[in-house]
Amino acid sequence: MESGALVTDEIVVGIIKDAIKSFECCRGFILDDFPRTVPDEKLTKENTSVDAVASGRSNHVKFAPSNVDGKDDITGELLLQRKDDNKVTLGSRLEDFHK
Known part of the structure; x- marks a missing residue:
């Protein structure tokens, strides 16, 4: 994991x-x-x-950036990037997918 x-x-x-x-x-x-x-x-x-469902909003630094860098457009909460949200992990997952 x-x-x-x-x-x-x-x-x-x-x-x-x-x-x-x-x-x-x-x-x-x-x-x-x-x-x-x-x-x-x-x-x-x-x-x-x-009881409730999260907003489902998703941002992308290039294709769907927030209006204020690092903050949610609606709630104003800080946006965080997951530790596994990177090129290395994505490459590994794509490789597994294509096997």
């Missing part, structure tokens, strides 16, 4: 099923970048009720 490679649906679903049952999640939880596949979505529908 630390390499930035994607893990299998089974691993993700297993981790989330366990987490949902934990005391820490009894008052709710946020799933970031999930669901990302059809099996993930099925888990979400079977085991949870969704």
